Amino acid sequence: MSRFAIWFGKNADAAIALILAVVVAVLGIGVNLPDERDIINSAILAVIGLLATSVLRDRGGARRSRRRSATRCGRRRRRWTG
Secondary structure, three states, rough: OOOHHHHHHHOHHHHHHHHHHHHHHHHHHHHOOOOOHOOOOHHHHHHHHHHHHHHHHHHHHHHHHHHHHHOOOOOOOHHHHO
8 A cells, every 4th residue: 555655646646637537538428517618628727737747747857867867977967068
């Protein structure tokens, strides 16, 4: 159980986006709700926002890991002087 909790802690935004997308897909297919368009549009915006958050978090992690690996290998960043 602790492995799942650790994984969910690291990937909560992507997991919530996936669950929300599945729920909206099911609602869009089979259930007729009042104001269905508003609900689906709000859910789509929420999914896009959560996915954007996870992409930005992953980019930050990739930058940090590249910096760590460059300093461990003794390489320094070269600046473009062009």
